[in-house]
Every structure is written in structure tokens, then in C-alpha cells.
Amino acid sequence: xxxxxxxxxxxxxxxxxxxxxxxxxxxxxxxxxxxxxxxxxxxxxxxxxxxxxxxxxxxxxxxxxxxxxxxxxxxxxxxxxxxxxxxxxxxxxxxxxxxxxxxxxxxxxxxxxxxxxxxxxxxxxxxxxxxxxxxxxxxxxxxxxxxxxxxxxxxxxxxxxxxxxxxxxxxxxxxxxxxxxxxxxxxxxxxxxxxxxxxxxxxxxxxxxxxxxx
Numbered sequence: 001x002x003x004x005x006x007x008x009x010x011x012x013x014x015x016x017x018x019x020x021x022x023x024x025x026x027x028x029x030x031x032x033x034x035x036x037x038x039x040x041x042x043x044x045x046x047x048x049x050x051x052x053x054x055x056x057x058x059x060x061x062x063x064x065x066x067x068x069x070x071x072x073x074x075x076x077x078x079x080x081x082x083x084x085x086x087x088x089x090x091x092x093x094x095x096x097x098x099x100x101x102x103x104x105x106x107x108x109x110x111x112x113x114x115x116x117x118x119x120x121x122x123x124x125x126x127x128x129x130x131x132x133x134x135x136x137x138x139x140x141x142x143x144x145x146x147x148x149x150x151x152x153x154x155x156x157x158x159x160x161x162x163x164x165x166x167x168x169x170x171x172x173x174x175x176x177x178x179x180x181x182x183x184x185x186x187x188x189x190x191x192x193x194x195x196x197x198x199x200x201x202x203x204x205x206x207x208x209x210x211x212x213x214x
Contacts, residue, residue, distance in 0.1 A: 003147045003167040004136065006157055007066030010035035010172045010206065016181035017154040024082050027095055034176045038206035039063055048101040059172075059203040066170060071146025072139040073106040074132075076156035080108045080125070087114050094125065105142040107135045109156060132159050154182035161188055161195075167213055169195070172206040 011017050012035060019029025028036065039045050043054030044063040054060065081092050094100055099120040107126050114127040128135040139148045150160050160166045190196075190211065199210040 002071070002140070002143060002145055004150065004160070004165055005147055005168040005170070006150050006152075006160075006166055007170045008039065008063055008172055009152060009157065009169070010038065010174055011184055012174055012176050012178045012181075014177050014179065015183050015185050016178040017152065017157070017184040018182040019178055020180045020182075022078060022082060027082070029181055031176075031178045031181065034178070035172075035174050037176075038172050038174060038203060041205070055204070057204050058201060058208075059205055062170065062172075062201065062203065062208050066149070069147050070104060070149045071143025072104055072148050073102050073151050074135050074139055074148065074156065074160075075106060075108050075151045076153045077108060077110045078153045078155070079151055080110075086112045090115070090117075093117055093119065099123070100125075105139070107139050107142075109135055132156075132163060132165065136165060154184055157184065158188065161190075161193060164193060164213065169211040171209045171211070172203070173209055174206050 009017065019026065019032035022029040026032065038059050041055045042060035042063050043056050044060050044067060046052065046054035080094055083092055100123040103122040105124050105126060107128050109132065110127050110129060113129050116127070117125040119125070126138065128138065136148065150157060150166060194213045195211045196214055197209060198212045201208040
């Protein structure tokens with residue numbers, strides 16, 4: 001059965017899924033890139049950006065598994081870009097250049113309507129203004145028999161968790177402290193929501209923890 005999943009979402013030891021003060025110069029927030037240092041050296045990441053080489057250990061294997069079998073993505077607006085409020089124009093098309101790494105329909109949660117954007121490589125950004133359930137319904141239709149990956153950011157994952165809509169979570173726990181940023185777990189009672197830890201795997205730069213809703 002197709003799943004709704006979070007894969008390879010990085011979290012600091014003190015529970016932050018992004019740094020503070022996200023803007024054009026700090027897409028992941030201040031200190032946020034430290035969360036992704038498990039992913040950046042991998043062959044999977046480098047191939048996504050048309051680069052050669054990269055590490056092929058446990059971190060890479062789990063990164064590659066997270067990218068496979070995905071038929072649609074769901075992103076919060078902060079994951080798509082730093083712009084807030086109504087779209088000033090159609091110039092901003094994401095952080096990733098002309099060919100984003102998604103290659104499938106990608107649904108962006110927003111309060112402000114915008115026409116879909118077709119990008120190179122099969123990515124099509126579709127903007128959803130009526131909430132997570134509407135986005136999930138559209139993503140299910142687009143994904144067919146493949147999984148739906150909720151890519152973040154923190155607020156989006158929290159919304160999906162509270163609604164009991166995520167089947168599996170793969171978290172990459174980084175041995176770093178941010179001190180401030182966007183907390184993932186504040187006010188979230190995972191056992192009450194039906195989640196349990198089912199596996200943990202030590203990578204080279206992160207501890208990979210898998211949660212499942214039972």
C-alpha cells in the first residue's frame with residue numbers, strides 16, 4: 001500500500017528541525033546547514049545536483065532509499081522559498097534552479113493562490129490554498145501506487161503528525177546543538193498519536209531513527 005512518509009528529515013540533539021531567521025541567505029535558517037551535513041557528502045545528494053563522486057556508506061544508502069518510490073511530494077511554503085504574504089510576481093521558482101530534485105508533482109502549501117509551475121526534469125509545483133487534507137488528496141491522485149513524501153518544513157510535518165496522516169518517519173538525528181530555531185516535538189505526544197520507534201541505524205554522520213504509526 002502507498003504510504004505517506006517523512007524520509008531523511010534532520011533534527012538536532014536539542015530537537016530543532018531548522019535554524020532561526022530563515023531568509024534568502026539562510027535557506028535552512030542560521031545554523032541549519034549543520035543539520036544536513038549527514039546528507040551533503042553522499043553520492044545521492046551529489047547526483048541530485050549533477051555532481052560526481054560522494055560517499056556510499058549507510059547515510060547514502062538511507063538517503064537513496066528515501067528518494068525511491070515517491071510519486072508526489074508535499075512541501076510547506078517555507079521549503080519552497082523565503083517570500084511571505086501574497087506572491088509579488090512569478091519570478092521565484094524555488095531554491096533549486098531550473099531542475100529541482102523532485103521529478104514528480106510537488107504540492108506547496110500556501111495561503112496565496114498561484115498558477116502551477118512546470119520545471120525541467122518532471123517537477124511540477126502545484127500550489128494548494130485549502131490545507132493539508134486537500135494537498136494530501138491531490139497528492140494521492142498524482143502519486144497513484146507510489147508513496148507520498150512530506151518534505152517539510154517543521155510546521156508542515158507537525159500539522160501532518162497532529163492529524164495522524166503520516167505513516168512512517170525516518171529522522172536523521174545529528175550530533176549538533178542549535179540552541180534556537182524551529183522545534184519539531186514541542187507539544188507533540190507521539191505515543192498518544194499512535195507512533196512508536198521501530199528501528200535505529202548508526203550512520204557515519206547521523207543516527208537514523210524510524211518511527212511508525214501503529
